[in-house]
Amino acid sequence: MSRLDDNDLLERFRKLPAPLLPLLHAFHERDGLVSEEALEALSEGLHIPRAELYGTLTFYHHLSRIPGGQAAPRVCTGPICRYKGGPEILEALRKDGATPMPCAGRCDEPVPVLFGNEVRVGSSVPELLSRPSPLPVPNPGAVEECVFAEIREPDRASLVGYERTGGYEALRRCTAGLRPSELIDLVAESGLAGRGGAGFPTARKWSAVAEATGGPKTIVANADEGEPGCFKDRVLMDHDPHALIEGMCLAAHATGASRGFIYLRYEYPETLAILEKALDEARAAGHLGDRIHGSGFSFEIHLRRGAGAYICGEETSLLNSLEGKHPFPRNRPPFPVTHGYEGTPTAVNNVETLCSVAPIVRKGVEWYQSLGLAENAGTKLISLSGDIQRPGNYEVPLGLPLQTLLADWAGGPPEGRRIQAVTMAGLSGGFLAGADLDVDLDEPGIRSKGSFLGAGGIMVFDDSRDMVQVAHGAMEFFAEESCGKCFPCRIGTRRLAERLAQSHGPRDLATWQQEARELSVVMRATSACGLGQAAPLVVESLMKYFPEELEQSLVSGWSGGNDER
């Protein structure tokens, strides 16, 4: 194909919804960087002031402004990979222009390295290999699953395989007459709550959108999965992409939405291709597009690729990113359910949440509820990684004891090691350790220990790990990913990271803790979004579980300040 010039590219995307990201990627891939000339063309073509567009471009981690930057390797140095060969791979690939990237969502088989649009994984350079993400192993004792129930069926990722195993049956019920309000009632009865972190009841979100005035209404599948230690949405989309498409169609039917977006993180290029293919198949089969199944219901999905920013998983930052604006989170109220994408009523839902709906419709509310233990309804995907025998994704009944997951399901720590601590909610929930590891995996249980389950990333650190160093890496992540809008988070994450690295701040434990507590309290109470509110948990839980290690590290003066991520 001949090289498309600026105008061809602009013409191709300008009229589509949410054109900035695809245009940035088109220029990035055509030229190997986003050049000043490209930026000028984009500014003119999309009517975005140059200074603003330039600033927005610099916000994204992966959009390179140096020649060849697009193809240059990016090596994960996230919380797991930094102990599994990430830094060594980075050093070895420096000569090819390699740069570090935060957790890229392959913690179950570290280390991922991104070469242009290909991810290779391996624990050293010679081992790096491109391979599909592993399927989850079935639960021991055949403990029943919801979203993983059919994922191992042959060809499940293709339309044929999906339809053979119950796919699009739920959507057919809707187009054959299940009314939106009935669908919402079903979801309400099931007790399904958001799986992206905040746990908001899905039916309440959908009915708010359904009742909101104005339109066209919008469904956004949040596939940004930027939380370190989380890789559950990836496996769903890689092996069961039609489940996400059907889930979005159901959400659209429930809310009256006519357009949808999938906002996929940059680090999943293979997933991008899988989703593209599945969308084409779904359209061709009449599951998507105009008059679905010949009914009066029409819905279209646009696939958009992020560009490297954890905060863009926060729903209002995501919406700004889609709209081509600087991706700061928005002030709320108003909430996206009334003022979302371009001001229209919008339901932003996590991939796992959306994938849960079709099975609920198909198999029934009682079935879904019965999957949970004790008071809990349903299941939760857990991405388990780190110092554990069998890392991977597990679909656990809500309420499963954490120890059961760690010891019985995942085989416990490596030979001769002891589990020192685990993280919760990826990094956002901080650490659990000691007696607090005896806890049930449900929101009330984890919250009673001062943490939260969130998106379900659990990273395991055995007794060979320096927890102060782990905490520092975590805080460094939050500092680098803070959007920079609000003061407590922008300054607080940096100050806490400096104190953990001991590059600044007091050296005696009491004063150190006093300062850290004061910063933490203010960050949690006053930060404008979940990032800044959750970030201090890492430090607070370090002080709670590892005061001696902290003191020891202050005395010996460890400095991880020049650590690079």
Place this chain on the structure above:
Amino acid sequence: MSDRQAGAGQATLVIDGAEVAFEPGESLFEVSARVGKRLPSLCYDERLEAFGACRLCVVEVEGIRNPVASCTTLAADGMVVTTSSAEVEAWRKTLVEMVASENREVEVDPLRGHASQELSRLVARYDAVPGRFAGEPSGKSREDDGNPFLLRDYDLCISCYRCVRVCAEQQGDHAIGIANRGFETRITTEFDGELRDSACVFCGQCVQTCPTGALADRKAMRGVDVPGEIEKTRTICPYCGVGCSVDLMTKGDKLVGVQPAMDGPANKGALCVKGQFAFDFVQHEDRLAHPMVRNDDGELVRASWDEALDRAAKGFRGVVERHGRHAVYGVASGRAPHEAAYLMQKWIRTGFGTNFIDNCSRA
């Protein structure tokens, strides 16, 4: 929501125990200010859309778990608000100390700009210790930017983005934006260049809204070492017909700078490059300091006032006698004071009986 519309005027909320009526659309910050509680802030500028960045203005609202930013939260009927509990005041102090920790200094000369004292005033109000939470400073001054008007001393920047927002929302210029993120955020022009290569029109509004003096008025700063207190005199800019209110800043008998009046009815803090920066002529060494008349050789020579006025009167009278009163046409200067402009037209109209009077500021 419908209640509020129905009962507009009657809608009330409780602030620190007192019931207060409010208008639909008023923020908690505005209602508080109206009842005499000016909540602390650094990212707030009443002319701009509330932004919610500094979080100093957070208040507690009954029934809402986390405190809310009062600037971005609209008043609602029946709200019960506590603006300044001991706990919230303690957070504010910590926040001020955190902000102060990113800058090389907090005390700056007020000639830097209209709002430049906001941070130092808050440090004083909260008895904050700027040395606490020491760490890397944020921001990096652009010493390379050689424009004669705006000092870009970003070592003092606290990332409130008022400059970016005033440029976009008030001036419609969009000359500057926000680069990078987190602690690394920087105020930037397109491609990180100098202001003169950007869309900047040097109106100076970013300077005047900057709460730390990171953006500073280079012209006014020439007066930093002039002895004496700054005195402000409110007047109207004479340069054009808009009628922007300005405060002339003097030290003793020296004019050191101009600041826009935030409450100026025509400009609300806005000025153009001339009104803001073009005042050097006032004290310019080339300026006439005494009357001059031409001698017989056509050269200008020093004269007394009587001599000069007589000469002028004779000239004008001669023209009127020869060509009639409409042969006189007066043009007043935009650089003259308004009183002089007034006298000029009075003189032309009543002195000569013609309406042929104009002012170069009409353009």
